[in-house]
Amino acid sequence: MVAxxxxxAREFGYDTVACASTGNLANSVAAHSxxxxxxxxxxxxxDLEQGKVLGTLLYGANVLSVNGNYDEVNRLCAEAxxxxxxxxxxxNLRPFYGDGSKSFGYExxxxxxxxxxxxxxxxxxxxxxxxxIYKGLNEFDxxxxxxxxxxxxxxxxxxxxxxxxxxxxxxxxxxxRPQKPNTIAKSIAIGNPADGYxxxxxxxxxxxxxxxxxxxxxxxxxxxLGRTEGIFTETAGGVTVSVxxxxxxxxxxxxxxxxVIAITGNGLKTQExxxxxxxxxxxxxxxxxxxxxxLNTEKLLAGVGV
Amino acid sequence: MAVNVLVPTPLRKFxxxxxxxxxxxxxxxxLVAELEQQFPGINKxxxxxxxxxxRFINVYVNEEDIRFLExxxxxIKDGDSVSIIPAIAGG
Numbered sequence: 001m002v003a004x005x006x007x008x009a010r011e012f013g014y015d016t017v018a019c020a021s022t023g024n025l026a027n028s029v030a031a032h033s034x035x036x037x038x039x040x041x042x043x044x045x046x047d048l049e050q051g052k053v054l055g056t057l058l059y060g061a062n063v064l065s066v067n068g069n070y071d072e073v074n075r076l077c078a079e080a081x082x083x084x085x086x087x088x089x090x091x092n093l094r095p096f097y098g099d100g101s102k103s104f105g106y107e108x109x110x111x112x113x114x115x116x117x118x119x120x121x122x123x124x125x126x127x128x129x130x131x132x133i134y135k136g137l138n139e140f141d142x143x144x145x146x147x148x149x150x151x152x153x154x155x156x157x158x159x160x161x162x163x164x165x166x167x168x169x170x171x172x173x174x175x176x177r178p179q180k181p182n183t184i185a186k187s188i189a190i191g192n193p194a195d196g197y198x199x200x201x202x203x204x205x206x207x208x209x210x211x212x213x214x215x216x217x218x219x220x221x222x223x224x225l226g227r228t229e230g231i232f233t234e235t236a237g238g239v240t241v242s243v244x245x246x247x248x249x250x251x252x253x254x255x256x257x258x259x260v261i262a263i264t265g266n267g268l269k270t271q272e273x274x275x276x277x278x279x280x281x282x283x284x285x286x287x288x289x290x291x292x293x294x295l296n297t298e299k300l301l302a303g304v305g306v
Numbered sequence: 307m308a309v310n311v312l313v314p315t316p317l318r319k320f321x322x323x324x325x326x327x328x329x330x331x332x333x334x335x336x337l338v339a340e341l342e343q344q345f346p347g348i349n350k351x352x353x354x355x356x357x358x359x360x361r362f363i364n365v366y367v368n369e370e371d372i373r374f375l376e377x378x379x380x381x382i383k384d385g386d387s388v389s390i391i392p393a394i395a396g397g
Binding site: 081194 | 312314315325361362364366369371373374389391392393
């Protein structure tokens with residue numbers, strides 16, 4: 001999606017790009033700016049995980065750490081976007097950035113052998129991605145690329161500590177109420193989602209649903225995905241996995257149906273959230289006796305992992 | 307002294323391209339009414355037919371979203387700063 005936005009930035013003649021970000025967009029805009037030779041100004045909340053900050057600084061971007069939450073960063077960027085002649089990926093380039101994420105839907109269909117899944121669970125922050133995945137699937141259907149049409153149900157996933165979209169859907173509300181985020185899932189901690197209404201509309205018209213999970217369930221989700229699929233996801237992925245588990249327990253998926261869970265970030269970026277919660281290493285001396293002793297302890301006899 | 311209102315780019319066609327305008331103290335309701343008086347037509351972009359603020363318009367008084375304050379009845383006084391911002395999002 002950033003490749004799409006920066007391509008348009010070049011076409012429009014901008015030499016400077018910018019974005020407001022909870023971290024992942026920051027990484028991407030910084031990287032693409034380096035490759036494309038743009039000057040970059042990246043605005044982030046001051047309390048982001050170190051992995052996301054380093055993964056932005058690395059590319060030589062100017063990183064502005066704003067003393068506020070994402071919604072405050074977003075407001076500042078809207079004010080700044082009006083003042084400076086920069087290409088803000090998520091403000092004045094927003095339509096291209098948004099449409100760029102349709103490729104997530106294209107890739108789902110392609111990887112399923114040109115079929116649409118029965119269910120897709122998507123983490124919601126600003127609320128854009130869930131509607132773009134749905135749009136991507138439906139565009140491919142209109143082009144005749146999908147066997148069997150699109151009857152995919154879309155599900156929104158949020159953390160309980162920041163759940164304006166899922167709360168509105170679960171209470172059948174017409175209007176979402178903004179929240180002050182408080183969750184370890186910082187990449188989706190947006191209390192005033194600009195595309196909240198689009199997300200709600202997508203869920204409703206597709207026949208899907210929404211749910212939200214606790215901080216403990218987020219960690220459980222990260223662990224479950226790692227230990228069953230070999231994928232290390234960041235906190236947002238933990239949210240999505242655990243919401244999928246809740247939806248399954250509600251009987252929303254039939255055993256023979258295809259369920260796609262959108263894992264949108266790498267776990268190495270949010271290590272702070274899981275430090276001390278994934279088990280411990282086992283210290284031994286570099287000799288066989290020490291190894292033998294270790295292997296005979298109750299913990300290792302029980303199998304790897306806690 | 308008065309209340310300083312930051313006008314977003316899409317609405318500056320109503321304000322002769324001014325990025326800030328001054329209004330009298332009161333509430334968000336009186337602010338919208340005064341803006342309409344000063345700049346006829348701007349009201350349609352801010353409120354719907356029933357007079358409620360549009361869903362995609364965010365209003366902040368001194369950096370706080372009015373939905374965390376008293377909504378459209380949030381008081382504004384001399385020296386306050388009001389930002390009108392269309393909804394945007396990132397990730």
